[in-house]
Amino acid sequence: MDVSVNWLRALAPGMQGSATELADRLSLQAIPVDRVVSVGDGLEGIVVARVVEAARHPDADRLTLCKVDAGRDELIDVVCGAPNVEQGALYPYVPPGESLPGGFVIESRKIRGEMSHGMLCSEKELGLGRDSGGILRLDGEFTVGQGFAEAMALPDARLELDLTPNRIDLACHLGVARELAPDDGPGAVPPPFDGPGWDASWADGVSEAEAGGVRIVIEDADRCNRYLGAIVRGITVGPSPEWLQARLRGAGARPINNVVDATNYVLLELNQPLHAFDLARLGGSEVRVRAAEAGEKLRTLDGVDHELTPVATVIADAETAIALAGVMGGEDSEVTLDTTDLLIECAAFDPRHTRHTARATGLATDASYRFERGIDETGQESAIRRCVELILAIAGGVADSNGLRVGSPPPANRVVALRISRIGRVLGLDLSVEEVTRLIAPIGFDTRPKAVDSDVLLVTVPGWRGDVTTEADLLEEVARRFGYDAFPRQPRSFRPSAVPDCADRGRADEVRSLLVSRGLYEARSVPFVPAGRSAESRIPLLKPLSAAEGFLRTDLIPVLLGRVEHNWSRGHRDIRLFEVGTVFGRRAGDQAELPADATPEQRDAANPFSEERRFAFVLTGARLPVHWGSESPDTDMWDLVGLVEELAEELGFGTVEPGLEPDESSERTFGFDSWLDEAVVHVGGNGGLTGVAGRVRATMIDAPRWSAPVFAGEFRLDPIQTEDQREYQSLPQYPAVSRDLAFTLATSVSVADVERTIRAAAPPLLTSVRLFDVYEGDKVEEGRRSLAWRLVFRAPDRTLTDPEVDGAVAGVVHRLEDDLDVRIRAS
Amino acid sequence: MATDGRSLRERLEEIRQRGISAIRSATDRDEVEQARVEYLGRSGLISQAMSELRDLPVEEKPETGQTGNRVKGELETTLELRLSEIEAAAAASAPTTSVDLTLPGRRSWRDGIHPVTRVIDEICEIFREIGFTVATGPEIESDWHNFTALNIPLDHPAADMHDTFYLADDRLLRTHTSPVQARVMLAHEPPIRVLAPGLCFRRDPWDASHAPAFEQIEGLAVDEGIDFIEFRSAIDFFVQRFFGAGTRTRFRPSYFPFTEPSAEVDVTCFLCDGSGCSTCKGTGWIEIMGSGMVNPAVFDAVGYDSEKYTGYAFGMGPGRIAMLRYRIPDIRLLYEGDVSFLEQFG
Structure with missing residues (x-):
């Protein structure tokens, strides 16, 4: 989400600090700001100019010879290489001696034999965007010779926000401005437009309503809590005034026409997704919110054809689907230059159904993003009014005095109890009721003490903070407004873990x-x-x-x-x-089917x-x-x-x-x-x-x-013994006697068997048996091999005598001869 | 030796002087040995002199005897000293060996613990000092343990933060080590202070900074009376130990469904000391962990009394920390098992 600092300042007069300082405050108190980008620095010398004449360059097909009116006494010759230069249109113009952002100075020079005094610029050359495909055409009310930066409401700064899923309220300028507005001022308030107001009388209905010749029907209340409609007739579609275009550009949106721009403006200002239908193209002058029919076809605004299933929710006219509810409008009901009458939609589509619609069609839009996370259902009337008033101000026309309002009434604001004692226990802060109020009231939380319990503060959550539902959520509001970094550092005593090391x-x-x-x-x-x-x-x-x-x-x-x-x-x-x-x-x-409420043990x-x-x-x-x-x-x-x-x-x-x-x-x-x-x-x-x-x-x-x-x-890994099972063995007090024993035996007998036999035959005096030579070859019979072993004998309580050891070895030899058919070679 | 009418003590003194000069003038081991035999030998001068002791009057015996012992000791000391001088001189003047000692010696194989393991071990050791033990959990989890128990509804955009590898409808490769929190709490009563290092999985295709599986370390502390101040202080303690004294921390609001309040923890960039570099994108800060106070909803899910107990939890990526610490530019290097890479951490 990109926000324009100029826009924020317009919403919260008195907001102090540079763009970087504002970004730091947001990062430390609300959400991360990935980047701060300056827009429109270094445009001081650039002016708005009109191309009065455009003629082909005699020596180059791709170049145009322009006579440019930059508000001076005479017209200026400029050679332009852009494909989109058009006689009569307005463009940003750099006179000779002035520079582009970045310091490149433009001089008068000859291009293919024709003098060019200055340059008409593209968006990219001005550092305003990525479009280098042509020069930036200025549509709207400009004065020739006017400073370009001033005309475009520049310079500005763009804050690139890294929105967390809970803070959907910060996906609009008003939400961000609320966080940054001075605590002692009026907060963040959208300034009025220069045009007529609209105070509708509402035609209400639970599942349908009719007014001004238009009918709105909600067929499936699960999919849409509420649908507000407003009718504006006799408008003129055209480019938006420059201030509006500047606002949209500042927030990274592309101006399209005054009607679409108005809905986008309200989206970016108030977070309410709106849609404008060309009323003339609504069959039967009605809209219905319903499940898509299986196989129903719809071409969306982006020109993509969709074949729908009932998972998707659509807006339909009397005959067919005309929009994907909460996701994207349809091409057939789109506002065009010929449109004169509008139906403006401001609906509360269900988050889950919107998600399903978006997934089913593979679309993710600004509107679906907000509906999936939940819009401010208490703010819809003011949003549609703001949109109507903006359209009246910039596209003319007359609004029908009746608005339509179908569905359930807006929910009451949630009230959540916050215990002062809980703040102490969870945050470790000793705050008074007044201090808590001072922290959270400026961002829209009304507080009043509970009459019967002085520990409890009843907090009314503003409609735009759907994420705040519990006391723990309020604790976070208190903590972040207090400032995470303002918390004291005090190491505490602790009890060691009762969980053993795994x-x-x-x-x-x-x-x-x-x-x-x-x-x-x-x-x-x-x-x-x-x-x-x-x-x-x-x-x-x-x-x-x-x-x-x-x-x-x-x-x-x-x-x-x-x-x-x-x-x-x-x-x-x-x-x-x-x-x-x-x-x-x-x-x-086979594993059993799990009930939905299975215990963790059952799940495992x-x-x-x-x-x-x-x-x-x-x-x-x-x-x-x-x-x-x-x-x-x-x-x-x-x-x-x-x-x-x-x-x-x-x-x-x-x-x-x-x-x-x-x-x-x-x-x-x-x-x-x-x-x-x-x-x-x-x-x-x-x-x-x-x-x-x-x-x-x-x-x-x-x-x-x-x-x-x-x-x-x-x-x-699990058979590994980690317990230390070592035990001290007393050191030998008497000398050991070793004897070597070499013998041949069949190769089919394994060394392991031989060792087992030796150990079994010898008394406890035998303390070690070690194989030290293996021979197979000419010197022994085929099918046999020779093994040489060192046997070590020792008694714990005396020095062994030779006869004793000889006897033990003899026992081993007998056993080997009997059991394994060995032939002694030497001993 | 003639007595010349001198007392035994006087003669012993003479033996001492002559003996010392004889020993000092010896130039090799043999001459030292000769002197030893002459003066200190079984029938040497000192022994002879001392044999006369018995003829002395009783009152002179003790003093003369002491003198004899002193002279003997002194000569022995002198002798040892001279011997070591001679040996040192011999060693110094010995002809140089014919072996070229610049030839490389015989070595064993180089070996080494993986850099990520090093980081995990170090983190565990630091937290051990403040009462933590180490726990683990399975890598295949139920969706309940991975999401529901942690207050993440399955049909909610929060689950989008984890692009999940599913194995069956309700079984998945854990997307974080946080389900170990739930498992530990289900199996034990507080006080709980555990770290859970382990592998997690997300559907991120391989690139320089993403791998579909990577290590994470979860931390969880639950007891009566744990507050945000203790949480901050514990994290500060860790940061100072791990990144060095003087490293500062910065807590920023963030969002994790299983903590409330939630905080992202930054530390002053340890590559540029906070002055701004490409690693910290010029901010002077590096994000190292997500953290927060345990959301009471998590206590409810595991059957703890959320009024009685409070706690904090945190998670960090030892792989990412290893990459920052050792300036490893590409995460794929951690998992290739390239010998040239591993030997750098031996």
């Missing part, structure tokens, strides 16, 4: 610090994925922004692999990333979707940063397994189990088994599968030839 946060912190300590970067991504190899559980967005981001991810890995590909495309070979994030799925089973229970917090990592490239002194082989499976083992141990979420099957009972399984080669590490925890890891299948990624194999893992 466990996931601690878990994510542990994961982050662990993976960062292993040399990984944290990535963050947007959890959208393309359809691709669609899984059943994948959830589509109903209105995605693009096909590439059409679904919610079910796993983190694919998104991280996308990051890997991005890094490859930038030439990075060594990539180590992790992410902590959410994955999504569907819940099994009926959620057909599920989500889970996870973390994932990817590793590819060198195991260690390149160093001149040592080789750095690529990351391999054992780096992956080692990292997973460390994660499982340090985060306490289970053990690494090679053969564990994906867990079907879980709501969300790790759906990317197909992403990984068969070398998959499943990590099992108490509650089932907690994660998987492995090498990423080469076919699943778009890898350049120079890239290294990619390893990835993904894990649930």
Whole structure:
């Protein structure tokens, strides 16, 4: 919303301060001002001039030789390149020696052999607008030779407001002027027009009324609370006087003709959307507010054809739809230069229905914007009167003494109770009744103390403040008028939160610090994925922004692999990333229909979707940063397994189990088994599968030839133990004895089985078992491999003797020979 | 050593003088060792002298014994000092190594927490000091939690502020972290002071300053006796801590359906110190959060007594703050996972 500071000053005489100061006051007390734009600075030398003669330049088709009357003794020769220069019309003219805004000085010069003394200007050259398609034609009553800035009511400043949805009252100049008017003055008041007044006698009706030969019918009261009509006959349509054009231009609106300009003026001044119909073109001289018929056609003012459904509300004459109610007029009933008689509409269309009409037709207009947010229903009579009086002043004609008024009477102003004690409790301010009144009365809130309760102030809310409905809303009025920045700063004592820290946060912190300590970067991504190899559980967005981001991810890995590909495309070979994030799925089973008044718990229970917090990592490239002194082989499976083992141990979420099957009972399984080669590490925890890891299948990624194999893992966050379960173990008092044991056995026996067997066979004296060599090759039989282990024995209460240790080792060997068919090589 | 009729104490004094000069004149470790053996060794001069102690008359024993110990200590100190002097001199004159120590050393991988996580962590830590804990909520929400509970009617232009990703009629990707407010209040009784960091979603196509998903941090404090002054002061405390002492705040009226009064919070631009730059569009102020006193309608929706409890709530974008703080020009950089980007925050 753009407002003109000149217009504001006209509405609130005595308003002090520069445009920037006014903008600051609005920002700090009402709504943000995005920008303050000066309009019409540097136009001092420019005058209004008439092109008396216009002739083609002898040597250039596109140039015109003009004789210009700028109010001097003689006519001036000007060569003009604009396509729209017209004999007899008025334009802004820069005489030689004067400058354009920005300082460019115009000189007399020869153009294609013809002298040109000065220049006729476009809107853009004057810094008034963007139109550079032609010179600015001045329609209206101007005096030749008059200063252009003065004629255009310039300079001015434009405030670009960032309207919040609640403050629709600030979408007009009067509303903004109210906020800025001096507190001790008369406030903001629209000045009268120079013309006859209009005091209508009203023809009333609940659903219809007739007067002056026109009938107004509201067929559906849900769609329209009220419809006011006024009839003006015998007008002359033409350009508006310059003061009006200047007002509209100052607010960023384009002047069209005096009738349309009058309705726009009242819209921008008072916030009431009005519409003028050409009365002669209303079939049956009647208008009806009704639902559109299915398939009903209407061409709107912008020339677009609409085929309507009953969702839309229309204004119709006796035969057909002529306007979209509250949104836009129709082309067929539009005011034209031939129009002489008008029906002026000032209606209160229902916000929701207006929204539906606008949505159904894809239109969003100044009118629909206001109706959707709610207009001031108490201000309609004054608005239509102002519009009629303006038309009488600038387009002539005679207003029918009868106005039409159909629908329910305007609502009474709301009265909201405000407790002085509540101001103290919520705002912390100790204000008296008088102080509160002084703060909010200047912006239209009438106050009176409640007779029986001195704590309560009864506040009458002005009709334009539909957003103020509760005591809390009034507290905001008091607070902002008091000035948010005027509040004292006093730190208060507080009670700490009764809400415990959520466990996931601690878990994510542990994961982050662990993976960062292993040399990984944290990535963050947007959890959208393309359809691709669609899984059943994948959830589509109903209105995605693009096909590439059409679904919610079910796993983190694919998104991280996308990051890997991005890094490859930038030439990075060594990539180590992790992410902590959410994955999504569907819940099994049907969810019950929810009643409209369902409890929050019922709503959660009926959620057909599920989500889970996870973390994932990817590793590819060198195991260690390149160093001149040592080789750095690529990351391999054992780096992956080692990292997973460390994660499982340090985060306490289970053990690494090679053969564990994906867990079907879980709501969300790790759906990317197909992403990984068969070398998959499943990590099992108490509650089932907690994660998987492995090498990423080469076919699943778009890898350049120079890239290294990619390893990835993904894990649930919730099995992570955040409690510190460490307990001190007393330090050993007696020395340990270690024995190495090497043997061959069938390759089909896993190392994990061997370790289990060793541990099961040895007494508690065995404190550690470590594999230190694996050999498969010529020196052992085919189908077998050699494993070498170091066994460490220790007793807590004595030094072990050799025979004791020998006995323990012998026990282990027997057990291995019996259970796993091992052959001892050395011990 | 001849006694020459001198007392044992006199002889000890002589040993001291000779010993000190012998040690001081030693030029390498071997000579120091020789001196040590001669004077301090098991059968060195001091030991010999002290062995005579037993022959002295009782009344002379204590004083002479003390003298012996003092001389011994003094020689030991001198010896250690000389030894370290010799070592220092040896180190200084040692031939230079043949290794070129300007060769780069062996390093580990660089690593790093994401800049947005850094900002979130820092914000959480600051609010922790004034009694806040951390809560989370689901990213898929019901329309009730996301809108209705927060006093946003579904069929109202206020809902236009959030262009929403719907998944089903009544399920959506949360458009803000504010539904966590409702969830926390439904599950707990005051005093409540929570922060809720998390991802939110809006149908904004990707460009330099928009992403369809982005982080937000919600804050909520509810208790008896919380007023606007406490709210302002708490936000001031945070701003001074996070942006630096001396940073000023400015509260402006704004509109959020779930707070009343509502305020937008500006801080003095930390890039130009308020003098006006391109980041703050010449205003000297940067908008950092939306906030306000909790609207009683929200308390009603979660079954709190709005007469008993008051509170404040706020929300800010750690991604935006990270972009301002680190001068990151394009939001897409936060989500690309580019190694060259991430290593800058390691």
